[in-house]
Amino acid sequence: MTARNVSVFYGAKQALDQVSIDVNQDKVTALIGPSGCGKSTFLRTLNRMNDTIPSARVEGEIALDGEDIYAPAMDVVQLRARVGMVFQKPNPFPKSIYENVAYGPRIHGLASSKAEMDQVVEQSLRRAGLWEEVKDRLSDTGTALSGGQQQRLCIARAIAVDPEVILMDEPCSALDPIATAKIEELIAEIKGRYAIVIVTHNMQQAARVSQRTAFFHLGSLVEYGETSDIFTNPREVRTKDYITGRYG
Template structure:
């Protein structure tokens, strides 16, 4: 692998991070996909993971809520903490972890249920509403936060799968925030959407910033520059550079970051 020296701006590796990763490795069988990555995720900022296809950014993202557990040949090493607790501790309740660390996938994946039931599903499982009025409030609040309430309030009984692609993705975001997560992971949430829907999702990310720690994987560097305050550049399974987004895009300190930002590879 290339030089493993990582350029970390000290401003993004501070005490009090919501999630921390230290020396994280990920293997798929014998193939190493992520090599000794250390990063802090702060609640107050949107953090973007950028890099060419196959660089390990999505694999690393999935470590934060143990989605790699669902892949038989995947093996994760190192340590990842949420509020100082090791999320790979055998005593960790993975269902509870995934309620605290929600995920929005590349392709919108609403349940084949009504819009209302898409949102109500998680709170019902986790016992967050004891009466229908409580559930109604959660559904309305979640859809409002996702910028969908005014569009769907008169058709909550319609299927979530009948919505447009952009609406479906906002429904999935509403579904994720319905269980009051602390962290939201987004794996290329706009790659299947048209520019107008993409703009709506980017506005939503900006609206949600500060209420949740948000981490977004994107192959779109302009999107990373627009929505994030922290950017991590990955290449060949390595974290190359991590710093403030403006600094990464205007004055990168690692040669590989500069070459990627200027289009010399990727």
């Protein structure tokens, strides 16, 4: 995905100013910065989640495989299948574990038989590192799982429609350290298969899971580059001050 000069307004208030980023297919991109700096706003522009806010206006261009995602002809339902989203709080549907994963492939017509759907569900749960824990209780409700399992279920649900990009908005902030470690392991395992963009307030997590990092401050993209460079040799004073804990 490529974003060029993306600005976002909520009514008269400008939340993002002229942000340009390339999201690489085989890398994890972390968005870091203090609260209210525009990270989540930018993440939401990548699959048009801001469309749900009446006062939101997006300027600039965002392209997926060279296609303008804000073009009038773009099918937003299709776009959100290609660009999946995992939210801060796990939000499984109030359905069975099986139905949580099968829902997307069913509405997009990705499985033509029960056997094919079973395969999609199993493969998605395996990729999300959850199959062994839930394979004997697929008919149980997804909301009965632990927080960390629910989040992996939401990742399995995103994976099930075979997206190109997965967006994660602080996916571990509601989880304990053990569940967080499992999500981080999962991100490392699936990173070659999908382009992943993760918003995190945890700089150690950004350093662990990502290969590229973008630092946002007051609605602007301050610096974007290799994660190792951003954390050890930032070019901008504001980046250095944030990473060393001067503010944030």
